[in-house]
Amino acid sequence: MPEPSRSKELPVSLLTDPVMIEACRARDFGRVFRLVKARAGIYPSMIARRCDLTPSRVGEVIAGRRQLLHMDVIERISDGLRIPGHMLGLARRTWETPQNLTVTPRESAEATPPMDVGLPGTDVDSILALAAERDLSPSTLNALHSSITDYWRRDDEHGGETLRPAVVGQLRYVVGLLKEERSSPMRDGLHGIAAELARLTGWTYFDARQYHQARTYFTEALGLAKAVDDHRFMANVLACMSLQATYQDKPGDALALVAAAQDQARAAVGTTPRVLSMLAMREAFAHATLGNRSATHTAISEAHTHFGRIAPDDPDPAWVVYFDETKLVVDTGIAHGRLGEAVLAEPLIADALRREHTTNHRGRAFHAFWLARTQLQRGKLDEACHTAMDALVPAAAVSSQRVAGHLREFYEQLEPFRREPAAVAFESRLRETLPRQVSGSPRP
Incomplete structure (x- = not known):
């Protein structure tokens, strides 16, 4: 044949x-x-x-x-x-033809072909990419930045698993644009957008605990930022990689990566106190994972000192705006919690949780399980189980293996108290709300 x-x-x-x-x-x-x-x-x-x-x-x-x-x-x-x-989560390929999107006056409505192989897909990002037809302007870059902001919002609310195909498709579309001749400002803008999309893709894999894929995209983001000497964004990506290393129980790597991030931040022009505060807190996480109490406390102090220098008119990059006072407080509590300092950690995490935005389902679930663990460390079984019960609703609303991991860790720490009424009530609620999390676990 x-x-x-x-x-x-x-x-x-x-x-x-x-x-x-x-x-x-x-x-x-x-x-x-x-x-x-x-x-x-x-x-x-x-x-x-x-x-x-x-x-x-x-x-x-x-x-x-x-x-x-x-x-x-x-x-x-x-x-x-x-x-x-679109079937593989990519942007529209160059060989795909958009003619089927229109009907000529001679064609009747019945003659309109079905939306299948000739189309870029019915998702908004593909249609926007098609409509742009590669004729770029500053407003195009603004629109792409807006879509990234929206992706991050939806990631907080629902998790990144379902967003990933659209994000990857837009990333490949922007990388394709970079292959064409562009003016320097437009080229630099596209590199920055591609770097942000690659970091977001890496983040969705990190949140899914798919660490190899996450590192691949973080590395791509690093290379895209390096191509235009964006040292601040390189610091941001390295900070993400440092956080991932703490989750992989590689504290030495975490410390080396955050040190590299701080070097990049110092090399950048106009690095703001907010960026330096965020990086100091990532350093605190690395030291805490190593069990180095003195270095952790020093890094926490530096984070708070930098944060205190923030001015309303600081030119903060968009990717660090999330690091507000609530985030500083909760991360301080988590750093103490990683050291086993539950007495210091509990009030900080509890205070931040009260201030957490209700739409940030992953953040609320994540921090509530941290609070429950610190309460359990302090012998407050009833409070810990009540806190963990409250966390089940936002945990069920978001697809996040990191959150699921913290839930499992709390559940395992309840083992000595399985027959206590508070623990029995929590497990009953857990089986109702998230049965898959305990499907293989014996009943008390």
Whole structure:
């Protein structure tokens, strides 16, 4: 059988099949390749040639022995097999045609083709990207910045799992724009937006505890910022990587990364006290994870000193505005909590939790479980269980493996008190609200 030409699209019946749609959404390329072979007659050797892969690699993917995670490979698969970008969480590919978006006067409404293979997808970001047609202006950059602000808001409210395909698609779209000739201000602006999108993507993977993927995108964000000498944003990305290292129980790495972040901040022109305060608090986390009490207290003091120097007209970058007084207080409490200083930690976390915005579901759940743990350390079983019960509602509203991890840690710390009435009541509420979190745990 002769090999189809590279320009031949896959059958519409395959691209609209729910099985194919789900395989693409999950980026299960073993299943995608098997479907392409069975339904389009494109055999593994042809897949390899079309997608610039080795036949052995394609065979390993089909056999389930290898996964394809790198974005450049995913883009080659999209282009090689003519899988529309939106199906794989990518921006509209250059070969996709937008003509189906319009109906000529001679066509009746009944003649309008269905929204399938020729379209960029029905998500807002893809349609905006199509409408822009690569004719950029400062207002385009402002619109992209606004979408990033909205992504962060929705990430706080619901978690980043469902946002990630849209964020990655917009990232690839902006990276594509960077391949074209641009004026210096426009090029620098696009680099900054791409760096922010890459950091946000890394953050969604970090919050999902998928640390390898998170580091990949954080590294991409670092490179994009470095290309335009944005030392402040490089400091921001390194601070994220430091926080991830504390979660991976790699305190030495965490300390080295935050030190590098502070070096970048000092090298930048116009680094604000708020940025320095945030970085000092990340340093405190690293020292606390190492168990270094004196260094932790020194870093906490520096964070508060920098914060006290904040002026209303400081030119803070948008990515650090979240670090307000409430965040400073709760992070101080968490740093003390990491050291086992529950007496110092409890009132700080409780105070911040009272001030936490009600729409920040992840923050409220995250900090409430920290408070419950410190209360338990102080022997306040009833208060701890009551606090943890209050945390279940925001925890159920957000998709966050980090929050789930803190819930499991609190649940495990309740083991010695399983038969106490407060613990029994908490577990009953937990089974009602988040049954999957305790599905494998024995009842008291």
